[in-house]
Amino acid sequence: MPDEKVLERKGFLGLVTWAIGGLISLGLGIPAISYLIGPSLQKPEGQDWIRLGSSKKVEFGKPTLFKTTIQRQTGWIVNDEEVSAYIYTEGGREFIAFSNICSHLSCRVRWIDDQDQFFCPCHNAVFDRNGLVVSGPPPRPLDRYQVKIEDDQIYIQGV
Ligand code: FES
Structure with a gap:
């Protein structure tokens, strides 16, 4: 026992x-x-709407540059990242959002008002007001983002 x-x-x-x-x-x-x-369960990049500011700042017929800062997570690291985009409208109803990053080697393009075109200073590329390549080495137009207006605020997606 x-x-x-x-x-x-x-x-x-x-x-x-x-x-x-x-x-x-x-x-x-x-x-x-x-x-x-954990990081693999997060939303893929470019899925969030980013608020740029008031749509009243956009001049009709002239691309207007907006800048803001967002927080972007890469793996386990969170960084502040500046986002900028040109917003264009003819009459205030339809809006187009362009990247200001050149499709050649990623320099910043800028709008030249009196020449009615975007210019990339790195290799002298020219884009028209619709972001199409006019001259220079870029292989494709300026990238476009999804854009929406809510309560007079501009939001873009796809950055
Ligand atoms: S980076 Fe813009 S033309 Fe080369």
Whole structure:
């Protein structure tokens, strides 16, 4: 009979040991797994609407540059990032949003009002008011973003 009690006690201690081991594994494993897969569960880049400012700042028939700062997460690192875009409208109903980054080698383009064109100083590229390449080495037009106006505020998406 005493041998049975010893066996029962050994069985119980073994069970307790496994239970404590399991709890420790869960305590360490769950945070480790969420740390590893957490960033992959976040929204892909370019899915958020970014507020640029009041649509009243846009002059009709003239691309207007807007700048703002957003926080962008890359993996586990969060950085402040400046976002800029030209907003263009003919009559205030339809708006177009252009990237101000040249499609050649990513220099910043700027609107030259008296020449009615975008100019990239890096390799002298010229784009028209619709962002189409007029001259120079860029392989494609200026990128466009989705744009919407809510409560007179301009939002872009796709950056
Ligand atoms: S970077 Fe704009 S033309 Fe080369």
